[in-house]
Amino acid sequence: MNKVFKNAKEALAGLKDGMTVMFGGFGLCGIPENSIDAIHEGGFSNFICISNNAGIDDFGLGKLLRKHQIKKMIASYVGENKEFERQLLSGDLEVLLIPQGTLAERIRAAGAGIPAFFVPAGYGTEVQVDKEVREFNGKMHILEHALHSDFAFVKAWKGDTAGNLIYRHTADNFNAMMATAGKITVAEVEELVPAGSLDPNQIHTPGIYVQRIFQGINYQKQIEFTTTSD
Amino acid sequence: MNKVFKNAKEALAGLKDGMTVMFGGFGLCGIPENSIDAIHEGGFSNFICISNNAGIDDFGLGKLLRKHQIKKMIASYVGENKEFERQLLSGDLEVLLIPQGTLAERIRAAGAGIPAFFVPAGYGTEVQVDKEVREFNGKMHILEHALHSDFAFVKAWKGDTAGNLIYRHTADNFNAMMATAGKITVAEVEELVPAGSLDPNQIHTPGIYVQRIFQGINYQKQIEFTTTSD
Amino acid sequence: MALDKNGIAKRIAAELQDGYYVNLGIGIPTLVANFIPEGMQLTLHSENGLLGIGPFPTQDKVDADLINAGKQTVTYIEGASFFNSAESFAMIRGGHIDLTVLGAFEVSEQGDIASWKIPGKLIKGMGGAMDLVAAAKNIIVAMQHTDRDGNSKLLKKCTLPLTGVACVKRIVTDLAFIQVTERGFELRERAPGVSVEEIIQATEGKLIIEGDIPEMVL
C-alpha cells in the first residue's frame, strides 16, 4: 500500500468539480501551496471550500478565487482578500462565516466521529440563527455539527512514507484537524523521509489520517505582515 | 508565579476528602506514582475517582482502594483488581463504568469547554439508560457530558518549569486529557528541566493546563504482563 | 474437524487487505497478527495510544512505557506513532480503523453483540469494546460457536448485556464463517471436515443456508 505520490498533480486523482475541499493554513502560514497551484492549473470549479482564511489577492486561495473556482467559502476571517469582497458583494461567491474555534472544533469532530456538540461561541449572535440552544451550568450554548470534506489538503514540515506528519511552529494551525476530516487527505511536506525516520513520540498527525503524501517543491512561504524589532 | 513544587506532598495543598480527582495512566503505565503514594499516606478519603483503570491489588490506585479512600470509581475497565471486585460486591464502593473512548472524550470536553456531545458508543446498551438519543446520518447517537475534576494528577516523562509536558510512548494515554480537566492539575515528571529546554514544537501538554509540577522520585513502573519474544 | 484458536485466527487473516489499519482485541483476535500474509502491509492499532504495534520484545527490550491494550509489553514498528486516548478513540470513532476483530460471549442474528458483562459474575468493565463496535466500519467476531456447556453463542437475541447493536458484520467460529445479514446468519463456509448439519445444530439464531457451503481454505 503505497501512499507516496510523485507530485501535487498526481495526488489530485479523483478530485472533481463541486466537491467539498479543505485547505490547511492560517493566513498564508502553513498553506498547501503545491496543491493549491495544481488545483489552479487543473481548472477545477465550483468547490465548496473550507479554510480559515481565503488567502490574499494573488497568493494562496486567492488564486482559486480569481479564477472563480470557488462557489462557496466556509471560513472565519477573509479580511485580507479584496477579490473575495468583490465577488461576495457581486453575488458570485457564497460565504459562510464561522467562529474560528467552532470551525476548528467542527473539523476535529468530523475526524473524531462526533456528529454534533455544544459550544458557547455565537450564542445571541447571528451565528446562532436556526441552531438549537441549550443551557449548561447556567450558560447558554448552541449545537454545532461536524464538518467533513471530500478532499483535505494539508501542508507539513516533515512527513514519512507511512503518512506521519510533523508541523513547524505556527504552521500547524488548521492542518492537523483537517488531516482527520477528509475522505481523502493529501499531505504535502517540505521533507519526505522513510518510515522509521521520525520519532514516534513526536508525530502531530498519525499516518492513519493521510491517504496521499508527496514531497513539495518551490515553497514561497509568503509573509503577510513582516514586523520586526529593528 | 512559581509552578514548581518540592514533592508530591506539597503539591497536594488544598486537596480535600470527597473531592473529584482524576488519575492519568492506562493499567499501570503512566500512572502518577508519587501523587498516589502521597495521597495514600495523607489519609484522605471519600474521593470520587476518575481513572481508566483501578490499578492492581497492591499498586497504583489499588493502594487507595485497599485503604478505602475511594467512595466512587469512574472507569472503563477494572478487571485487574480483585480488591475492587470485593468492595463493589460488598457495596462499599460505587462504580460507574464508561466506554473508554467516551471517557477520554468526556475528559477532553471538560478541558475544552464543550459541555456535551454526541457519540455512537453505548447506544442500545445499558450505557444509554437515561441519556438523550438522536440520529445523525442514519446512525443513532447518545448525548454525553463533560467530566471535570477538582484535582487532576498526571505523570509525564519530561516537564519544564512553565508546566509544559512531554510523554513517552504509551505512557501518555489519559494523562494529556486529564491535564486539561482539573481545576488544579498536578504533574509529576521523571525529569524536570528549566523553561526553554524543551522543543516548543514537541510539547504534548502546554503549560497553561498545569498549575503544579514536581520532580518525581523512585519510579517503580511495574509491568502487569511481561510478554517477550524470547 | 472444528478449528482451534489458531485456525480461527488464520481464517480471519484471510480477510485482511493491504494497507489496512486493524484493531485486534484480546484473546483469539491477537493471534491474527501471527498470520498476516507475507508482503502485506498492515498497521495494528492499540487503543491505549499506539499505531504500529510490533512483536513482543526480547527480554532486554522490555519497556514499562510500551504496552498494548491488554497491558502486555510490546514493541513498535517503523512508521509507528504514539498519541493520547482521546486521539486514539478519535481514530476509532471517526471510522479510520478499517477492521476490528474482537471476541464475544454472544452474537444475535441482528448483529448485536454481548461481550463485556455477565451480571453477578463478571464486572470488569467494557474498556474500549463499546467504542469499537459502535464505530468500526468492519467488525469480525472471533469466538467459539458454542459455550462450554454446548449452548449456542449465535442467538436469536442476546441474553447478556449488550456491547453494541446491529454492528457485527462477520463471525468466524471453530465451526463456520458466517456473514450477518438483514435476514440472519448467512452460512458462507464450513470449517474443514465440519458438516452443515453440525453447524445447524450449534446455531440457535436463524441460519441461512443457500446452495453448497464450501469448506474454508486455510
Place this chain on the structure above:
Amino acid sequence: MALDKNGIAKRIAAELQDGYYVNLGIGIPTLVANFIPEGMQLTLHSENGLLGIGPFPTQDKVDADLINAGKQTVTYIEGASFFNSAESFAMIRGGHIDLTVLGAFEVSEQGDIASWKIPGKLIKGMGGAMDLVAAAKNIIVAMQHTDRDGNSKLLKKCTLPLTGVACVKRIVTDLAFIQVTERGFELRERAPGVSVEEIIQATEGKLIIEGDIPEMVL
C-alpha cells in the same frame, strides 16, 4: 486630557496579574504587551497556535512559520509551545485563558459587544472573537469612548451585529475605566484631567456614578 492609545494600554496593563495567560486582540490590545510591569511573568496566547509570544523578530530572525493571530511575524519565549487550532481554542473555550483584551465598535450596558461586522461595509469575518468573548473568564474592552463623529460607543443596546452577549466585564476608553455591572456602566476612574461631566456626555448607556470618581493612576 483624554488618553492616547498607549495610555489606554497602560491602564489595562495595571489589571494584569503575575502568572496570567492573556490573549491580546489586534490594535490597542496588542500595545498592552509593552506595559507589562517589571518582574511580572505573563504568557501571551495567540489563537493561531502559540502560547508564549515573544517580541517582534530582528530582520534576520523573521520566519514565515512563526506568526501571530494578526499574521505578523513574531518570536517565542522560553517555555513556549505550539499547537493546532482545535487545541488553541480548547484553551480559550475551556476557560484556561485568564484575561482577554479586545477592541469593539460598541458595548452595551448589559455587557454585549459588537466588534466584527458593519452590515454593507465590513465583511471580514469574526475570526476568533466570538470564541474569545463567549468563553474568557475575564474580558476587557479597549476602545475610544466615542466614534469619529462623536457618537457614544457605550450604548443602551448595541446597534451592530453582536459578537457576544453579556460578556464584557470592564472597559477602558480614552476617557474612563468602567466596570460593567448588572445595573449598567459603573464609572470607576476618570482619565487624568477628564471630568465626570465629560464622561456623562460621552456615554449613551446607563452610567452609574457613586461617590468620588478618582483619577486613573498611570
